[in-house]
Amino acid sequence: GAVVSQHPSRVICKSGTSVKIECRSLDFQATTMFWYRQFPKQSLMLMATSNEGSKATYEQGVEKDKFLINHASLTLSTLTVTSAHPEDSSFYICSARDLDRGGSPLHFGNGTRLTVT
Amino acid sequence: DAKTTQPTSMDCAEGRAANLPCNHSTISGNEYVYWYRQIHSQGPQYIIHGLKNNETNEMASLIITEDRKSSTLILPHATLRDTAVYYCIVRDGAQKLVFGQGTRLTINP
Numbered sequence: 001g002a003v004v005s006q007h008p009s010r011v012i013c014k015s016g017t018s019v020k021i022e023c024r025s026l027d028f029q030a031t032t033m034f035w036y037r038q039f040p041k042q043s044l045m046l047m048a049t050s051n052e053g054s055k056a057t058y059e060q061g062v063e064k065d066k067f068l069i070n071h072a073s074l075t076l077s078t079l080t081v082t083s084a085h086p087e088d089s090s091f092y093i094c095s096a097r098d099l100d101r102g103g104s105p106l107h108f109g110n111g112t113r114l115t116v117t
Numbered sequence: 118d119a120k121t122t123q124p125t126s127m128d129c130a131e132g133r134a135a136n137l138p139c140n141h142s143t144i145s146g147n148e149y150v151y152w153y154r155q156i157h158s159q160g161p162q163y164i165i166h167g168l169k170n171n172e173t174n175e176m177a178s179l180i181i182t183e184d185r186k187s188s189t190l191i192l193p194h195a196t197l198r199d200t201a202v203y204y205c206i207v208r209d210g211a212q213k214l215v216f217g218q219g220t221r222l223t224i225n226p
Contacts, residue, residue: 006160034213043204044161044216093160095214105151106214108160 002028004096006109013084014117021079021112023094029074030096034106035067038091050077084116120144121205126221135192137220139205142186147209150181152190154201155219161204164190195224 003026013019023033031052036044048069049057056069066088068080077096081088091113095106122140129135141150149168153161165172165179167188172179178191192199204219 004160036216043218044155046213046215049213091158095160105163105166107163108153110160111158113158 002107004107004109006094006112010113012115015085016083018080018082019084021092023077023109025075025096028098033077033094033096035079036093086116089114089116120207121217123205123220128223128225129195131224131226132194135195137190137203140187141207144185144207148207150188151206153204156201197224200224
């Protein structure tokens with residue numbers, strides 16, 4: 001089955017630094033990837049849609065200058081949390097779908113737990 | 118906003134069938150019903166999806182009502198490892214996946 005790999009699985013950084021999270025589709029190509037954030041005991045919240053070769057589309061309330069998304073190839077999207085603060089501590093999850101085969105499901109990475117100290 | 122309604126929590130005895138309901142009364146003709154589950158501190162795991170017909174795979178069965186306004190996910194022989202939050206989502210092929218609060222299913226020994 002389709003596999004999405006996310007790296008790192010866990011990261012701790014100091015306030016003010018930047019952190020990059022990678023999302024790779026291992027056995028399929030993805031023109032579109034999605035980035036989610038999940039706070040404790042809450043559901044997943046969509047942050048942005050990453051489009052290969054073009055700019056990401058951000059959900060309302062998500063700062064595009066803080067959460068930089070790059071989708072440089074059909075198998076890789078990156079999310080960079082810039083100037084991280086403790087309130088950015090969260091579980092970040094990416095997902096991808098195979099090249100828009102009607103109704104095909106999204107596949108999710110195993111998430112990255114970010115802790116900002 | 119999520120387009121589905123699910124019970125907040127459910128319990129089921131190990132070895133029994135777990136039946137998880139979902140209401141999606143505003144579903145449109147080209148929207149699929151997807152089920153995912155999330156075990157603590159992991160990414161969501163795809164379970165099954167369907168459009169109109171009932172579906173079955175190695176993990177579960179999906180029963181969709183004829184009017185498509187509701188569906189039921191069936192785990193035929195629940196095990197302790199099936200304890201998770203289960204999400205029912207409707208989406209067409211081009212839409213983003215919007216998660217609701219899901220159902221927290223607890224399988225009891």
